[in-house]
Amino acid sequence: MAADVMVCKGLHKRYGDVVAVDDVGFRIAEGETYGLLGPNGAGKTTTISMIVGILERDAGEVLLCGRDHTVNDVAGKALVGYVPQELALYPDLTGRENLRFFASLYGLARGAAKARVAEALEVIGLADRAKDLVKEYSGGMKRRLNIGLGLLHRPRLLVLDEPTAGVDPQSRNAILESVERLAGEGIGVLYTTHYMEEAERLCDRVGIIDLGRLQAEGTPHELVGMVGEHDRITFTADGDPAEVVRALEGLPAVRQAGTRDGVIDLLVDDAPAVLPRLLEAASRAGTAVRSVEVRRPNLESVFLHLTGKALRD
Template identity: 60%
Template sequence: MVHHFGSLIAVDEVSLRIEPGETVGLLGPNGAGKTTTISMMAGLLTPDAGSVRVAGRSMLKEPMQAKRHLGLVPQELAIYPEISARDNLRFFGRLQGLRGTDLSRRVTEVLELVGLQDRAKGPAKEFSGGMKRRLNIGIGLLHRPTLLILDEPTVGVDPQSRNAILESVEALTEEGMAVLYTTHYMEEAQRLCDRIAIMDAGRVQAEGTREELVSLTGGADTITLTGAGEVAEAETAVAALPQVQQVVRDGFCLHLTVRGAAAVVTQVVTAATRAGMELEDVQISRPDLESVFLHLTGKALRD
């Protein structure tokens, strides 16, 4: 898929394939092109080049048939706050073609799946942020889509609701649903996703399982320095050390990619403090998805 906004190439030859029962994570810093990619997949934007197929149906040539197989849960809540969770589900279910006993049965199933069966009758405006998110997900599930797109579904929710959402996603894939999941929380991607695509500057920079992606770092370690004072000067100082392969500054943190962290951490700390950084914490970590993300994009995930 390709999409331009004027002279800006927002999405540049992105290709994704999601199999039934598989959760694919789409990770990238802000401005990477994730939202534009999702919008094209959902039929909200038309690709300038390329195509989208859902369950074998072309989004361009057969948009209504393709969308019947698609569930989209956007970042922004799409619910009616003045009516109950059950009435929200019944309303959206009718829009999706459900009727009669099939609609009633499906509403009950979805309320149980998203953990709202005990709050089905109260107005949605009285829900917590996490409960509203769960209702939003339930609406996207009503018509049993082949592919469910979840765009940062846990933003701003409490830990209990967040865990309930993650458990719901795990249950969906066990039932054979394909899921595309975007998130700014690396631990969610590690827990849920069978494969992960990392986007930056409109392109998929790498795609694979967690183990395949971690291998891209070449076994390098990460040293994270947290503190105050002259952080920018410390960044320059540690970057000049021969053992340091990369430095990414994230506010008052410096993330260093190095080989053999245990052997070089003393030199790193010395260089940073001499440059005027007042260190509060030093951490060493082995390669993980966060390391891969920093390695490929030069940014922290939430940037």
């Protein structure tokens, strides 16, 4: 079993009468990507700030690689690569020069800095643009370079706060591929996003935070199972839809069957497994199925169920 790179317990933060974070705790293992999802104002940024050590917590603890981490823990901060939403780049320097400058701030010796800069450029896919001025970069390239800054010291935990916000689809995919590669190399990743499909693609486990509290946590599959929603299958077919419904509604996996504007709607358990039996039953009823659409519950369903909001709210 992979060791934990970060464990937080009982995190609490209050601003006057407002409780921003209330008893939040979770853990991230080596090579694991953990998604922290929540609507705006849910407490994500405050939680992250306490984890990386830039905000004093009112209560709780943060352990990095087994050691207690606080705002005064300089050695602990060296274990973290923090990539905030705001870009921290010098536009009149090249991509390589930006990385070299930040490597010097980390105190890396010249030989080590050269190797780390080259390594970061490869990971973020900017090796071929390293000599270009940052002011000539696209928004997506700047985001990727910003991630590179957080990798220079080879952190054990990489914190990415909405790294794809406002970028083009090509750069977004490049960022996601970089995150997948880093997790594959054993880095623990804490990832926040307003794009549910990113969480479904990247995250081994997800925590959903709202009103300052962690409302649910688990793998995407486990979270979807909590909601208890069924898969939905929609058929368009020749013949009498009511006859097809009568043929299908008696099957064990079919929870609900009905027609709407000549379209057959079914709620079923495990649509991929039961679909062949449904098509066979429809055929026996003398119906030719023209089209099939399958919609399965996903993290968006879970999020709406738990928070009553869309992720971007």
